[in-house]
Amino acid sequence: MENSLLYFFRGNFRRNRKLIFNICSQLTIMERNFTGDLRNLPDGTNVIIMGWAQEIRSLKNLVFVVIRDSTGQVQATFKRENFSNMDQLSTLSRESVIRVEGKLNLQSKSKAGFEVEASSINVINVSESPLPLGIIDPVEADFETRLNNRFLDLRKPVKGSIFRIKSSMLWGIREYLHQQNFIEVQTPKIVAAATEGGADLFPVEYFEKEAYLNQSPQLYKEILIASGIDRVFEVGPAFRAEEHNTVRHLNEFTSVDIEMGFSDHHSAMSMLENAVKKGIENVLKTNSSDLQALGLKIESPKVPFPRISYEECRKIASSNGVEIPFGEDLSVEALKFVGEKFHDFYFIVDWPSSLRPFYTMPKEEDDRYTNSYDLQYREKEITSGAQRVHNPDLLTKRFMEKGLKPENFEFYIKAFRYGMPPHAGWGLGLERLLMILLDLQNIREATLFPRDRTRIVP
């Protein structure tokens, strides 16, 4: 890897020796101004802008170049009277990386009200043309074209906003969990056993053994409860080999998981609604310009979120003419009726045992139901959680009821035999939450490089 990089530089060096000398000296000696800071500098300041040539408009004695960097954009004006090398600009292509030096003009006639009166330009790296995808073209490309050229797609400021928001939302959630004495952990993604059965796992060749990509950190975070760490959370990839083809499923997504010892589903739900609230509040605090760019007005959700039982949902569906037999999952159609009644966030609690995995704690008073919950936003499921079974005998029984062989999970059950506290937790789909927060129509919009039924490149 390092060698190939070296050869790349050597090759380029030979071809563009002069250019590289030029760039290196500039990058190290000179400071760089961000376009987002220009407004606050004194008029006439000498500035250096580095970024992409977003737009080039040339008139006879005048060329305008709009430069975009990570903080915004600015127009650089080249006048024949104070810029000798106008011919240099005729070859400039859109999206080339450039460095422009000039004087800041805060009284400019441009619409932005400020511009840079350019005195020099260096083309640091040329962009080929035509572009596979226009950054500022009035026609929006198909999503497939955009994903195939994702690095260009992400140059559009609104696309960047999505991922800045994703980052601060996660930051807010992390901060909250830290305050609540959780520690962040990393568990294996290459595993031997299925979490909840073997159907939807990606097999991987692991030397002489068969292994899988983990669909959830569930078993490992429970084992950590037996380790005495007590409160853990993990942010990591989860892999599902389901052949779904929808706007809200990915085959690789980011799961935010927590598990807490000496705890039940009620305190886990409280932790969840507060984590979501803090994540959103951190977005409100840090991303006002991104939200503005996306044309969104968002409010912090009120906690606690409503709790609605599975049985109530069935009744709501039934009163709208949709019958869900006991023990069957609530269909999208049914959830739409529930979502009409409880918009925004709400919990569906007390799911039947038949719909929940083996590790879910049955209700003491009626074991047809469980101490489980889903966090919903209208008809969309964001999070699934529950109090877990902590008694090893009950756990073994539940394995068998689900048609799973307890001996395949010996490494897991063993952790329950030597003192396992009662515990509860949840797993939250980060992209789903972002999708809901930003009203994105496709979960792939909330993913830099989505992995779906057919896409593994780029």
Place this chain on the structure above:
RNA sequence: GCCCCGGUAGUGUAGUGGCCUAUCAUACAGGCCUGUCGAGCCUGUGACUCGGGUUCAAAUCCCGGCCGGGGCGCCA
């Protein structure tokens, strides 16, 4: 896994058997224009997913492949 739909210049589209030498916009190349800012005007380059079939004639109809989109199921 099931059902429905689509594939035309770099990008996005119009075109449902002959009027297609394939529309329009944008991008791209060249030219004009002293301040543009969705700049404007002129000129130019550039495309029917692949294979087979039907027909005097196929972008258009039929079959298959490949690629993609949407819905459901399942899930986060």
